[in-house]
Amino acid sequence: xxxxxxxxxxxxxxxxxxxxxxxxxxxxxxxxxxxxxxxxxxxxxxxxxxxxxxxxxxxxxxxxxxxxxxxxxxxxxxxxxxxxxxxxxxxxxxxxxxxxxxxxxxxxxxxxxxxxxxxxxxxxxxxxxxxxxxxxxxxxxxxxxxxxxxxxxxxxxxxxxxxxxxxxxxxxxxxxxxxxxxxxxxxxxxxxxxxxxxxxxxxxxxxxxxxxxxxxxxxxxxxxxxxxxxxxxxxxxxxxxxxxxxxxxxxxxxxxxxxxxxxxxxxxxxxxxxxxxxxxxxxxxxxxxxxxxxxxxxxxxxxxxxxxxxxxxxxxxxxxxxxxxxxxxxxxxxxxxxxxxxxxxxxxxxxxxxxxxxxxxxxxxxxxxxxxxxxxx
Amino acid sequence: xxxxxxxxxxxxxxxxxxxxxxxxxxxxxxxxxxxxxxxxxxxxxxxxxxxxxxxxxxxxxxxxxxxxxxxxxxxxxxxxxxxxxxxxxxxxxxxxxxxxxxxxxxxxxxxxxxxxxxxxxxxxxxxxxxxxxxxxxxxxxxxxxxxxxxxxxxxxxxxxxxxxxxxxxxxxxxxxxxxxxxxxxxxxxxxxxxxxxxxxxxxxxxxxxxxxxxxxxxxxxxxxxxxxxxxxxxxxxxxxxxxxxxxxxxxxxxxxxxxxxxxxxxxxxxxxxxxxxxxxxxxxxxxxxxxxxxxxxxxxxxxxxxxxxxxxxxxxxxxxxxxxxxxxxxxxxxxxxxxxxxxxxxxxxxxxxxxxxxxxxxxxxxxxxxxxxxxxx
Numbered sequence: 001x002x003x004x005x006x007x008x009x010x011x012x013x014x015x016x017x018x019x020x021x022x023x024x025x026x027x028x029x030x031x032x033x034x035x036x037x038x039x040x041x042x043x044x045x046x047x048x049x050x051x052x053x054x055x056x057x058x059x060x061x062x063x064x065x066x067x068x069x070x071x072x073x074x075x076x077x078x079x080x081x082x083x084x085x086x087x088x089x090x091x092x093x094x095x096x097x098x099x100x101x102x103x104x105x106x107x108x109x110x111x112x113x114x115x116x117x118x119x120x121x122x123x124x125x126x127x128x129x130x131x132x133x134x135x136x137x138x139x140x141x142x143x144x145x146x147x148x149x150x151x152x153x154x155x156x157x158x159x160x161x162x163x164x165x166x167x168x169x170x171x172x173x174x175x176x177x178x179x180x181x182x183x184x185x186x187x188x189x190x191x192x193x194x195x196x197x198x199x200x201x202x203x204x205x206x207x208x209x210x211x212x213x214x215x216x217x218x219x220x221x222x223x224x225x226x227x228x229x230x231x232x233x234x235x236x237x238x239x240x241x242x243x244x245x246x247x248x249x250x251x252x253x254x255x256x257x258x259x260x261x262x263x264x265x266x267x268x269x270x271x272x273x274x275x276x277x278x279x280x281x282x283x284x285x286x287x288x289x290x291x292x293x294x295x296x297x298x299x300x301x302x303x304x305x306x307x308x309x310x311x312x313x314x315x316x317x318x319x320x321x322x323x324x325x326x327x328x329x330x331x332x333x334x335x336x337x338x339x340x341x342x343x344x345x346x347x348x349x350x351x352x353x354x355x356x357x358x359x360x361x362x363x364x365x366x367x368x369x370x371x372x373x374x375x376x377x
Numbered sequence: 378x379x380x381x382x383x384x385x386x387x388x389x390x391x392x393x394x395x396x397x398x399x400x401x402x403x404x405x406x407x408x409x410x411x412x413x414x415x416x417x418x419x420x421x422x423x424x425x426x427x428x429x430x431x432x433x434x435x436x437x438x439x440x441x442x443x444x445x446x447x448x449x450x451x452x453x454x455x456x457x458x459x460x461x462x463x464x465x466x467x468x469x470x471x472x473x474x475x476x477x478x479x480x481x482x483x484x485x486x487x488x489x490x491x492x493x494x495x496x497x498x499x500x501x502x503x504x505x506x507x508x509x510x511x512x513x514x515x516x517x518x519x520x521x522x523x524x525x526x527x528x529x530x531x532x533x534x535x536x537x538x539x540x541x542x543x544x545x546x547x548x549x550x551x552x553x554x555x556x557x558x559x560x561x562x563x564x565x566x567x568x569x570x571x572x573x574x575x576x577x578x579x580x581x582x583x584x585x586x587x588x589x590x591x592x593x594x595x596x597x598x599x600x601x602x603x604x605x606x607x608x609x610x611x612x613x614x615x616x617x618x619x620x621x622x623x624x625x626x627x628x629x630x631x632x633x634x635x636x637x638x639x640x641x642x643x644x645x646x647x648x649x650x651x652x653x654x655x656x657x658x659x660x661x662x663x664x665x666x667x668x669x670x671x672x673x674x675x676x677x678x679x680x681x682x683x684x685x686x687x688x689x690x691x692x693x694x695x696x697x698x699x700x701x702x703x704x705x706x707x708x709x710x711x712x713x714x715x716x717x718x719x720x721x722x723x724x725x726x727x728x729x730x731x732x733x734x735x736x737x738x739x740x741x742x743x744x745x746x747x748x749x750x751x752x753x754x
Contacts, residue, residue, distance in 0.1 A: 139647060268645030268657060270516060271669040280645060283660060284667040292648040292657040 011039035012083050013067045016111045017215035018042055018058045022227065024103070025054040027110050035083070066215065073190050073216040074113070078205070083111040088121045088333055090235060096260040097234050105259075106230045109213040113189040116209035118157075118180050119333035125237035127157040127182065128297060129257070131229075131250045132166025132242035133275045140166055140243035140275055143267055145173035147240065150294030152179020156301070159184065159236045161228065162201055162210075164194055166242045166250070171204055178325045181208040182235065186228035188218035207329055207346070211235075229253040230260075238263040238301045240291060244278030251278050258287060263300040265291035323348060327356040328365060328375070336372030388416035389460045390444045393488045394592035395419055395435045399604065401480065402431040404487050412460070443592065450567050450593040451490070455582070460488040465498045465710055467612060473637040474611050482636075483607045486590040490566040493586035495534075495557050496710035502614035504534040504559065505674060506634070508606075508627045509543025509619035510652045517543055517620035517652055520644055522550035524617065527671030529556020533678070536561065536613045538605060539578055539587075541571055543619045543627070548581055555702045558585040559612065563605035565595035584706055584723070588612075606630040607637075615640040615678045617668060621655030628655050635664060640677040642668035700725060704733040705742060705752070713749030 001009070012035050019026050029051050030038045041047045042058050043065075074081065082089060097108040114120060128151050130144055148158045148170045158174040160167040162183035174181035183204045185193065189212040192198035204210050213231065214224065229252045233239050239257035241264070244250040257264045266288035269276030282288035291297050323346075330346035331337055343353045357373060360366045367376045378386070389412050396403050406415045406428050418424045419435050420442075451458065459466055474485040491497060505528050507521055525535045525547045535551040537544040539560035551558035560581045562570065566589040569575035581587050590608065591601065606629045610616050616634035618641070621627040634641045643665035646653030659665035668674050700723075707723035708714055720730045734750060737743040744753045 139649075143648060267648060268653070268660070268667070269648075270646060271520060271644060272516075276645070277669070280667055280669040283645070284669065284673065290645070290657055290661040290667065292654070292661065296661065 007036055008085070009081070010067050010071070011035040012081055012085075012111055013070050013215075014039045014043070014065070016081060016113070016213075017066055017070060018061050019054075020057075021213040022107050022109050023054075023057045024107050025051070025057040027107065029054050030110065035085075066217075070216050077115060077190060079113050079115045079189050079216075081111055082114045082120060088119050090120050090123060093123065093235055096262075097230060106227055108234075109231065111213070113212045113215070114209060115189055115205040115211075116207070117330050117332050118209050120209065120211070120235075121333075122180075123157050123159070123182065123235055125301060126155065127159050127236045128301060129159040129232050129236035129239040129253065130166065130170035130242055131160055131232060131239065131253045132244055133248050133250060133278075134163050134165040134167075135245070135275065136165035136169065136243050137269075137273060137275055139269060139273070140267075141169035144169035144242045145176075147242070147267075147294055147297060148173030148179070148181070149177035151297065152177035152181075154294070154298060155179075156298075157182055157208075159232055161186070161225075161232055161253075162193070162197055162204075164196065168197060168200060170242070171200060171208075175203060175207060180329060183208070183210045184228055184231045184235065185210060185212040185214070185220075186224040187220035188212060188214050188216040190216040191219070193220045207326065225249055226252055230256045233257040233260055233262060236262065238265060238297065240265040240267065240297055240300075241279050241282065241288065242267045243269065243273075243275040244282075245275050246277045246281070248275075248278050251282070254282060254288065264288045265297060265300050267291060323352055323356040324359050327353055328360055331366065331373060331375050333375065336369060336374040338371060339373070342373065384413055385462070386458070387444050387448070388412040389458055389462075389488055390447050390592075391416045391420070391442070393458060393490070393590075394443055394447060395438050396431075397434075398590040399484050399486050400431075400434045401484050402428070402434045404484065406431050407487065412462075443594075447593050454492060454567060456490050456492045456566050456593075458488055459491045459497060465496050467497050467500060470500065470612055473639075474607060483604055485611075486608065488590070490589045490592070491586060492566055492582040492588075493584070494707050494709055495586050497586065497588070499557075500534050500536070500559065500612055502678060503532065504536050504613045505678060506536040506609045506613035506616040506630065507543065507547035507619055508537055508609060508616065508630045509621055510625050510627060510655075511540050511542040511544075512622070512652065513542035513546065513620050514646075514650060514652055516646060516650070517644075518546035521546035521619045522553075524619070524644075524671055524674060525550030525556070525558070526554035528674065529554035529558075531671070531675060532556075533675075534559055534585075536609055538563070538602075538609055538630075539570070539574055539581070541573065545574060545577060547619070548577060548585075552580060552584060557706065560585070560587045561605055561608045561612065562587060562589040562591070562597075563601040564597040565589060565591050565593040567593040568596070570597045584703065602626055603629055607633045610634040610637055610639060613639065615642060615674065617642040617644065617674055617677075618656050618659065618665065619644045620646065620650075620652040621659075622652050623654045623658075625652075625655050628659070631659060631665065641665045642674060642677050644668060700729055700733040701736050704730055705737055708743065708750055708752050710752065713746060713751040715748060716750070719750065 042062050094108040144166045152174045157180040158170050159182040160170045171181045187193045233256035241250045241254050266279035266282045283290045326346040330342045339353050343350045366373050419439050424431050471485040521543045529551045534557040535547050536559040537547045548558045564570045610633035618627045618631050643656035643659045660667045703723040707719045716730050720727045743750050
C-alpha cells in the first residue's frame with residue numbers, strides 16, 4: 001500500500017469514528033475537501049467556512065485517536081472499511097438516503113465496516129430484506145426460513161439485522177441453502193450482538209457479509225437500531241416484514257422502505273396472533289403488499305417479470321452447485337487467495353475446493369495466477 | 378284474504394316455480410302485465426308480442442300445476458312467498474342485480490320464499506355476509522363465530538349459505554349472541570341441505586330468516602349454488618370471506634360482491650393453510666380488503682364512521698336483554714300473534730315471554746290488541 005493510500009485509509013478510519021454516524025456535517029466536509037484534509041481539519045479544529053457544524057458534531061471524540069486500535073481490530077477480524085472511494089461502494093442503493101425527504105432522518109453512511117467475502121456492490125436490486133419481531137412465533141421463524149432459502153435458490157441475497165427471532169431465522173435459512181446473507185449491525189462490527197448469535201454472526205462473516213457503520217467497540221443502543229434499519233431497507237431491493245407486533249422495530253424498517261420508494265411486502269398470519277397485528281395493519285392500510293410465497297416476493301422485487309438483478313456478478317453464480325457457490329463466495333472481491341485460505345473460509349476440504357475451482361474455471365468465473373485464485377471480472 | 382289477493386297469491390306461486398330462477402323472461406312478463414295476467418298467459422301459452430322467450434323458459438314446467446302443493450307446504454312450515462308487491466321486499470339491495478353488468482349473469486329474483494320472524498326489509502346495509510370454505514379449519518370456524526357474534530352485538534344481521542364449515546359457524550355465532558342471521562338456500566325452502574344442518578336451519582327459521590328463490594321440493598345443484606351466491610352478496614352491505622381455498626365457492630360470492638359494488642373483505646391466515654390461499658390472493662390482488670377484527674368489518678360496511686343502518690327496525694332492538702330480543706324476533710312483521718305462538722317460536726316458556734313482552738311494551742316496541750301482540754311501527 002502506497003503512503004498516499006495508507007494516509008487515506010487512516011483518514012477514513014478516523015472520520016468513520018469521529019462523530020456518531022451518520023453525520024451529515026462530516027460527510028459534507030469530506031465531499032468538499034476530501035478525506036485526508038477533512039481529517040486534518042477536524043483534528044486541528046480549523047474547518048473551512050460554512051462547515052462549522054462539524055466542530056460540534058465531532059467535539060466529544062475528535063481528540064481521541066482510535067485509528068491504530070480500529071485498524072488492528074479490522075486486521076484481526078478480516079474487516080475492511082468500505083468507502084465511497086471503493087469500486088465496491090453501493091452508491092446507487094444508498095443514494096436514495098440523500099433525498100430531501102429522507103436525509104433529515106438519516107442520510108447515507110460515511111463509510112461501512114464490512115466483514116465477509118462477497119462484494120457489496122453485487123447486492124443490487126436482487127437483495128431482499130427479511131425482517132420482523134424478535135419475539136417471533138414458530139410460524140414466523142418457519143416462514144422466514146422458508147422465504148430465505150427460496151430467495152437463496154433464486155440467487156437473491158437476504159438482508160436482515162442479526163437479531164433473535166425473524167432476523168436469525170432469515171439468515172439461517174439463507175445460509176442453509178448456500179445463499180448470500182447480509183447482517184447489518186447496530187453496534188461495532190467486532191461485537192457479537194445479541195451474544196446468543198455470536199456463532200451465527202461469525203458464520204455470516206465467513207460466508208456472507210456483516211456490515212456496520214459504527215466503529216469497532218460501539219455498543220448497541222436504541223437509537224442505533226433505528227439508524228441501522230435505514231441501511232437494511234436501503235441495501236435491499238424490497239423489504240418483507242414476516243411478523244410484527246403493533247409496536248415492532250420492524251415497522252420502522254418498513255417505514256424506511258416506504259420512504260425510500262422500495263416495495264414493501266408483509267406476510268399474513270392468524271388474526272389471533274399478536275405478532276401479526278403489525279403486518280395485517282400494513283396490508284390493510286395499503287402500505288404493504290400481502291406476500292404469501294417466495295414467488296410473490298420475487299414479483300415484488302421484479303414486477304412485470306423484469307429481472308432487476310441485471311448482469312451483476314451475483315447473476316453468474318445462480319444455479320451453481322453448492323460447493324462451487326461456497327467457494328466463489330469465499331474469494332474476496334479484489335484479492336487473490338490460496339486454496340487453503342478458500343478451504344478455511346468456505347468450510348470445505350482442500351480437495352473439494354480444488355474440484356469446485358476446476359468447475360468454476362471452466363465456467364469462466366475464476367482465474368488462477370501463481371497459486372492465487374481470484375474472481376474473473 | 379280477498380279473492381283478488383288470493384288470485385294474486387296463487388299467480389305468484391305459479392310464476393315462482395314455472396321456470397328455473399332467476400328467469401329474466403318471466404320477470405319481464407310480470408313487469409309488463411302483472412302477475413295474474415302473466416300466469417294466465419304462460420299457462421295458456423299465449424303471451425304478448427315481444428315476450429316469446431318466456432315460452433321456451435317455461436316449456437318444461439308450465440303444465441305442471443304445483444300451486445296447491447306449494448301453498449300447503451308453505452302453510453305447514455310457516456313460509457311466506459315474498460314478492461315485489463310486498464312492503465317488505467328488499468327492492469333497493471336487489472336492484473343492483475338488474476344493472477347491465479350483472480343482470481346477464483343473474484338478475485333480481487322474481488320472488489323469495491321466506492321463513493322466519495324478521496322483516497327482510499330490515500336487513501339494509503347493516504347485514505354482513507360471512508362466507509367461506511365448507512372444508513374449513515378450526516381457525517376459520519373460530520374466526521367466523523367470533524365475527525358473527527361481534528356483528529350481532531353491533532346489531533348487524535349475518536347472512537350466509539347454511540353450508541358446513543364457515544357458513545355454519547357464522548350462523549351459530551350470530552344465534553349464540555342473540556343476533557339475526559339469514560340463511561340463503563340453493564334448494565327449496567322445505568329441504569334441509571346439508572342434512573347435517575337440519576336442526577340449525579330449523580332454528581334459523583324460528584329465530585332468524587331462511588330464504589330461497591327456489592320452489593318447495595327443488596333439490597340442491599351446482600348451478601343453484603352459484604345462482605344463490607349472488608343473493609348472499611346482494612342482500613348484504615358487505616361480504617367477508619373468512620377462509621377460501623384456491624377454487625372455493627366463496628370466491629364466486631366474492632366476485633358477486635365486487636360486481637355489485639359492495640365492499641369485500643377477506644380474513645388472512647397462515648400462509649401454510651390451503652384454506653387461506655383464496656383469501657390471500659383476493660387481498661394481494663387488491664380485490665378484497667384485509668379484515669383482522671370485527672371493527673375492520675364494521676368500517677368496511679360504514680366507512681368514515683357513518684352508520685348505514687339508519688333508523689331501521691333492527692336499530693331499536695340493539696342491546697335488548699336476550700329474552701326480549703328472542704321475543705321480538707318471534708313476532709312476525711305484519712301479523713299479531715298470541716303468547717303461546719311466541720313461546721313456541723322463541724323457544725321460551727310462557728311466563729318468560731310475558732315478562733319480556735312487558736319490558737318491550739314499556740320500551741314502546743310492541744302493542745297488544747285482544748290477546749294478540751304485534752310490532753309497533
